[in-house]
Amino acid sequence: LQNWLADNDDIYILSLDGATWADTIVMIANTDSYFYEQVDEDSDDFWYYKYCEDEWELFEAFEEISGSMRGYLEENKAAFTNLQTSEYTEAFESHCAKIIESCLNAALRFGENVRADFPDLMLNVNVREYLDGEEREEIFAKLNNESSLREYAEHIDEFI
Numbered sequence: 764l765q766n767w768l769a770d771n772d773d774i775y776i777l778s779l780d781g782a783t784w785a786d787t788i789v790m791i792a793n794t795d796s797y798f799y800e801q802v803d804e805d806s807d808d809f810w811y812y813k814y815c816e817d818e819w820e821l822f823e824a825f826e827e828i829s830g831s832m833r834g835y836l837e838e839n840k841a842a843f844t845n846l847q848t849s850e851y852t853e854a855f856e857s858h859c860a861k862i863i864e865s866c867l868n869a870a871l872r873f874g875e876n877v878r879a880d881f882p883d884l885m886l887n888v889n890v891r892e893y894l895d896g897e898e899r900e901e902i903f904a905k906l907n908n909e910s911s912l913r914e915y916a917e918h919i920d921e922f923i
Contacts, residue, residue: 775793775885776886778792785836787829789825814922874886885903895923903916
């Protein structure tokens, strides 16, 4: 965040974002200036560009963590994937839940450290195509204030 703030004084949201298959964690953020370059306030896509991590400006991969995640998946391939059906197992689902919980805990601690200096910064944890709207709202509620949650929840169908 400090590196990004050197060049961007209008960051409004930051998210820990994971891949659906649990092999990557990245940090993604967006700025007001980039957001308003992409969309007008009266656009039908306004909320999509505001809250959809895929459309944000700033991106930083956690290569070391992601490498460890990929190694762990490879080591547990037989436990995480049904070799006959190629479907993920309950063990994989449990593993994903632990990753999401770890990311949420990291985001909560991060928020505790930056709230005094950035009280309006919204935080999130997302795993594309894995978390449904209700789960995303629950996570967002734990990380943000009530007014941010109301806006997020009111428009969630427009960006997930």
